[in-house]
Amino acid sequence: DVKVTQSSRYLVKRTGEKVFLECVQDMDHENMFWYRQDPGLGLRLIYFSYDVKMKEKGDIPEGYSVSREKKERFSLILESASTNQTSMYLCASLRGGRSGEQFFGPGTRLTVL
Amino acid sequence: GQNIDQPTEMTATEGAIVQINCTYQTSGFNGLFWYQQHAGEAPTFLSYNVLDGLEEKGRFSSFLSRSKGYSYLLLKELQMKDSASYLCAVKDQAGTALIFGKGTTLSVSS
Numbered sequence: 001d002v003k004v005t006q007s008s009r010y011l012v013k014r015t016g017e018k019v020f021l022e023c024v025q026d027m028d029h030e031n032m033f034w035y036r037q038d039p040g041l042g043l044r045l046i047y048f049s050y051d052v053k054m055k056e057k058g059d060i061p062e063g064y065s066v067s068r069e070k071k072e073r074f075s076l077i078l079e080s081a082s083t084n085q086t087s088m089y090l091c092a093s094l095r096g097g098r099s100g101e102q103f104f105g106p107g108t109r110l111t112v113l
Numbered sequence: 114g115q116n117i118d119q120p121t122e123m124t125a126t127e128g129a130i131v132q133i134n135c136t137y138q139t140s141g142f143n144g145l146f147w148y149q150q151h152a153g154e155a156p157t158f159l160s161y162n163v164l165d166g167l168e169e170k171g172r173f174s175s176f177l178s179r180s181k182g183y184s185y186l187l188l189k190e191l192q193m194k195d196s197a198s199y200l201c202a203v204k205d206q207a208g209t210a211l212i213f214g215k216g217t218t219l220s221v222s223s
């Protein structure tokens with residue numbers, strides 16, 4: 001089974017802290033994604049990566065950065081956390097082929113106080 | 114711009130059939146996906162359509178009309194466990210990222 005894991009299910013941080021969210025997939029997928037999900041707004045793409053050391057901005061990259069040093073790991077970084085970054089963060093990994101189905105991790109619920 | 118519309122909420126009873134509609138306007142099209150998401154959990158893949166027509170998979174079917182920018186997810190013989198959010202997503206031709214609608218919350222009652 002494809003497995004996408006995220007480092008934490010729940011995280012509480014203070015305004016101004018630097019926050020790292022880690023995502024690891026075990027299926028050798030080239031493409032990885034970070035989304036945030038908020039009530040009434042749905043899933044919004046923050047950043048994605050189609051290869052090691054490559055990254056592309058999504059719809060809402062402001063306040064975030066990413067790192068992809070190894071194929072299996074994609075990190076989301078909040079340089080200086082703010083309360084409006086309180087959200088559910090979902091990582092996904094893409095399988096190639098016909099369906100192009102994205103596999104999601106369990107999510108990290110981040111609260112910034 | 115990119116826009117994907119689906120109803121916010123729907124209700125149905127056990128054993129019934131429900132159809133969740135999705136309309137989209139995107140700059141490119143490389144397939145349409147439906148995901149199911151239970152509260153507090155990650156989305157899980159249900160179906161994929163890239164050509165016009167109906168794709169059937171057990172109790173779930175998905176339909177696509179590219180000329181109309183329209184899809185629906187059909188759920189038959191509803192069960193309580195089908196209570197969840199259903200997300201419509203389009204694969205933009207420009208890349209591999211999916212564009213998601215805001216989701217439809219389905220409540221199934223007995």
